[in-house]
Amino acid sequence: MPQRHFRRNVQNLPPNPGADVLRYGWEKENVISLAQGEGCAPTPDFIIQAANKAMCEGKTHYGPVLGQPLLREEISTYYKRIFNVDLPPNRAFVTGSGTTAMHLALTGILETDDEVVAITPIWKNLLGATELAQAKTIQVPLDYDQTKGWSLDMDRLLGAVTEKTKAILVVTPSNPTGWCMSAKEMQIVLDYARARDIWIVSDEVYNRSAYGVSHAPSFLEVAAPDDLLMTVNSFSKSWAMTGWRLGWLTGPEFAENFIRDIALYDNMGAPTFTQFGAIEALKNGEEFIAEQMTLWEGNIDLLMDWFAQKPNTYISRPQSTFYGFFKVDGEEDSLGFAMKLIDEAGLSLAPGCAFGKNCDNWMRLCFAVSQEKLTEALNRLEKVIG
Ligand SMILES: Cc1ncc(COP(=O)(O)O)c(C=O)c1O
Structure with missing residues (x-):
C-alpha cells in the first residue's frame, strides 16, 4: 500500500x-x-415531519454556512429558556454534527506542537483534530472511588497547563463516566484560563442528560460573552438524531468569521432541510x-x-x-x-x-x-x- x-x-x-x-x-x-x-x-415524528415539509417545500439548496438564521435564533431562545443564558444568534454556529463542531473549534485554534489539556476518560474521536494538527493531548485522568464515584483533582488539571497549552478540553457530562463538572469547578477553570489567556473547549453534548435536574451546568452559565470559550453541542443524543449529523458550536462574537471561514472550506455548512427538523426539536422536544x-x-x-x-x-x-x-x-x-x-x-x-x-x-x-x-x-x- x-x-x-x-x-x-x-x-x-x-x-x-x-x-x-x-x-x-x-x-x-x-x-x-x-x-x-x-x-x-x-x-420523534414531529421532527421528521418538519424536515420532510422543508424538503417538500424546496429547502434543498445551499444555505448560509453557519446555519439557517431561524435555527440560530432558536438555539439562542433555547439557551435563554433552559439555561437562562443570553447567547445571541451570531454566537451560535450550526455544524454537521457535534464531532464537526469539535473539529472546527480545534482546527481553528491549534498549531503544530500546541498542547491541549484534556480531562479523561474521553471519547477519543474528539481528539482527531488535535492529531491532525500535530498538536499534543495532555491527558488528566479523573479519580475513581467505589463509593464516591468519579471526581476531578483540580490541582492536577491546572498543574498540567504549560506555556504550550492552547486549550483546556472538558467533556461535561462525560462520555464514558457520566461525571459532571460542577458550576463551582467551572468557575475555577474559567478564572484560571482567563489568567493564562487560553481557551476552554467544552463538549456539552450530554448536558440535557443529567438525572434529577433539568440540565447539567454549562460553561456558558458562568462565562462572560467575550471569554475564550467554545462549547460543542449536538442534536444526536437528547433528540435521538444521531443519523442526521447535526450539531452546533458556540463561541465569542469574534469567532464567527473564523469558524465560518473554516466551515466554508470544510463542507460549506450543514444540510439545509434537516435544520428545520432541528428547529422543531428545540421548540417542542422537552x-x-x-x-x-x-x-x-x-x-x-x-x-x-x-x-x-x-x-x-x-x-x-x-x-x-x-x-x-x-x-x-x-x-x-x-x-x-x-x-x-x-x-x-x-x-x-x-x-x-x-x-x-x-x-x-x-x-x-x-x-x-x-x-x-x-x-x-x-x-x-x-x-x-x-
Ligand atoms: C462527548 C461526545 N461528544 C460528541 C459526540 C458526537 O456527537 P455527534 O453525533 O453530533 O457527532 C459524542 C458521541 O458519542 C460524544 O460522546
Whole structure:
C-alpha cells in the first residue's frame, strides 16, 4: 500500500479500538451491541415531519454556512429558556454534527506542537483534530472511588497547563463516566484560563442528560460573552438524531468569521432541510427528552442492581449520560475482553482503551435500550464474568 502518498500525520493517526470492536461485532451474527453511543428510539415524528415539509417545500439548496438564521435564533431562545443564558444568534454556529463542531473549534485554534489539556476518560474521536494538527493531548485522568464515584483533582488539571497549552478540553457530562463538572469547578477553570489567556473547549453534548435536574451546568452559565470559550453541542443524543449529523458550536462574537471561514472550506455548512427538523426539536422536544430520561433512569436502577450482585465488579451510578462504565476483577485488557465478549457471549461493548490512557481495565455499556434488551445483554455478560 503506497502509504507515503498520504500526509505523514494521517499515516500516523492512532488506531481507534472502539471503531475496531464495532466493526468486529457487526460482522458476526446474533450479536447484541451496546457498544455504540446512541439510544434505540427513532427520531420523534414531529421532527421528521418538519424536515420532510422543508424538503417538500424546496429547502434543498445551499444555505448560509453557519446555519439557517431561524435555527440560530432558536438555539439562542433555547439557551435563554433552559439555561437562562443570553447567547445571541451570531454566537451560535450550526455544524454537521457535534464531532464537526469539535473539529472546527480545534482546527481553528491549534498549531503544530500546541498542547491541549484534556480531562479523561474521553471519547477519543474528539481528539482527531488535535492529531491532525500535530498538536499534543495532555491527558488528566479523573479519580475513581467505589463509593464516591468519579471526581476531578483540580490541582492536577491546572498543574498540567504549560506555556504550550492552547486549550483546556472538558467533556461535561462525560462520555464514558457520566461525571459532571460542577458550576463551582467551572468557575475555577474559567478564572484560571482567563489568567493564562487560553481557551476552554467544552463538549456539552450530554448536558440535557443529567438525572434529577433539568440540565447539567454549562460553561456558558458562568462565562462572560467575550471569554475564550467554545462549547460543542449536538442534536444526536437528547433528540435521538444521531443519523442526521447535526450539531452546533458556540463561541465569542469574534469567532464567527473564523469558524465560518473554516466551515466554508470544510463542507460549506450543514444540510439545509434537516435544520428545520432541528428547529422543531428545540421548540417542542422537552416532552420527548423527559420520557427518554425516565426510561434511562429505570435502566440505571436495573444496571446498578445487577452489578450489586457481582462482587468482582466495580461501577458507580452515572450522574448523567446513558453509559455504564465498569470494570471486572482480572480483566486488564479491555480490547481482548471486548473481543472475548463478542466471541463467547454475542455481546459487543466498547473497550476502555478507546477512552484514553489508564482506562484499559474498564468497559463501557450503553443502556439507552429497552429493558428486555438490557436484561438479555446482562445475561450474556454473566456467561463470561460469572
Ligand atoms: C462527548 C461526545 N461528544 C460528541 C459526540 C458526537 O456527537 P455527534 O453525533 O453530533 O457527532 C459524542 C458521541 O458519542 C460524544 O460522546
